[in-house]
Amino acid sequence: MTGLLVVRPGPLTTVQDLGRRGVAHLGVPRAGALDEPALRAANRLVGNPAGTAGLETTLGGVTLRAVGPQLVAVTGGPAAVRLDGRPVAWGAAVAVPDGSVLDLGPATHGVRGYLAVAGGLTVPPVLGSRSADLLSGLGPAPLTVGQLLPVGPPFASDRADLVPLPAPPAELVLRLQPGPHLDWFAAAARPLLARSRYLVGPASNRIALRTEGPPLPRARADELPSEGMVLGAVQVPPDGRPMVFLADHPTTGGYPVIGVVPAADLPAAAQTRPGTPVRFVPLTR
Amino acid sequence: MDLTFRQVGADALLVRAPDGETVAALYAALLARRDELPAITEIVPAARTVLLDGLADPELTRQRLAGWRLPPHPPADGPLIELPTVYDGADLAEVAALWGCSPAEAVRLHSSFEYRVAFCGFAPGFGYLTGLPAPYEVPRRDTPRSSVPAGSVALAGPYTGVYPRSSPGGWQLLGRTSVALWDTDREPAALLAPGVRVRFVPVAAA
Secondary structure, eight states: OOEEEEEEOOSSOEEEOSOOOSOGGGTOOOOOOSSHHHHHHHHHHTTOOTTOOEEEEESSOEEEEEESOEEEEEEESOEEEEETTEEEOSSSEEEEOTTOEEEEEEESSSSEEEEEETTOBOOOOBTTBOOOBTTTTBSSOOOOTTOEEEBOOOOSSOOOSOOOOOOOOSSEEEEEEEOTTGGGBOTTHHHHHHHSOEEEOTTOOSSEEEEESSOOOBSOOSOOOOEEOOTTEEEOOTTOOOEEEOTTOOSEEOSOEEEEOOGGGHHHHHTOOTTOEEEEEEOOO | OOOEEEEETTTEEEEEOSSHHHHHHHHHHHHHTGGGSSOOSEEEEOSSEEEEESOSOHHHHHHHHHTOOOOSSOOOOSOEEEEEEBOOOTTHHHHHHHHTSOHHHHHHHHTTSOEEEEEEESEEEEEEEEOSOGGGOBOOOSSOEEEEOTTEEEEEBTEEEEOSSOEEEOSEEEEEOOSOSBOTTSSSSBSSOTTOEEEEEEOOOO
């Protein structure tokens, strides 16, 4: 079998595609790459369709040995890429001969790296997706040493030589559409959110970007009956600190939602490290 | 029809209903009449709302829905699933005390009602079952357990639920079932999808 053998899994490396759709009513999160444009770019560089499964690394990179010759590309948070110890291109296709070792080093900026391989990772799909969902434990488990990731036959499509790759932001700016529970917050809450500086919290993960900053005052102390939650929902738990729901967010939730971050702003959120300043910019609609 | 609509972000609509019965009726109508609406990716019923997400046209969806007439009561649409249950949960005596009866009577009561999956959440395959009459509602435990065994049949507020896999949980444990609630190799993966009717059948421990 042709594939990629995991030599060093890194702190958290998962298989991701564009996630699961149409199963939220069963309690199944959408999952999928947090920095979706980065996965799409990596796939284009190796001639894969946009939704082909690749790897998402977290801060520390990953080391893989090719079983059979492979063509790979690395995007996302910039990092040093080495082939058998020699530097090779980041953000471009790299041919990896059979038996060679590809090392994606720690991210120098940003958080998450994306590695696509021509033909894609062909782990068994679950409910239409190969994505690992860390909230409910669906899909393939995070990578472990010695695991062989199967790779499919290359697609016949054209490869892009170059794709635009945005730099991870020094400050995260999140636009905010009005949420469905504005009336659950004190009148001062939204202005406070708009003018305060928040920081990305260390507990951020694939489920949510957590923030640290002034707590948002509530107008109502009672409990919200559970309701469906969208990607980008800014939920405010009892501690008053806004959290932005990312790909592995629970499909229903019981804390009020003060706003919704448009999907276009979330890839940048996936690349911000703890301590990065966050600014919320309320939109009228 | 007393539905209210709120757009959530660019492509989702939250539809609020006055009570759980209207939510059930709306959810059944949405599944049956989905073709009359612009494209929708997710239909997520909950306690008092149905979330429509991934909408091709939120405003047109709202207009179409506002014109719908819903039947007054939820249709008994779902299949009936019987869950053989060993009623030996850690909180059975406490629930019986809250209900002012003996544990044996609590088992008889809990297994006498027919339940309906109102919505799912918390974990894949976890259904929020309505059907417990209001006088039998019990609070969550003050301190959640760090691990509730898979298959646990539990109560909280107006809901009964069955934990599909071992997880932390604060509901009152009545017993356990060995039926697999979630199996991705099975079609459907979730035994308890919204609309499914459920009966708990007391059985002796194996």
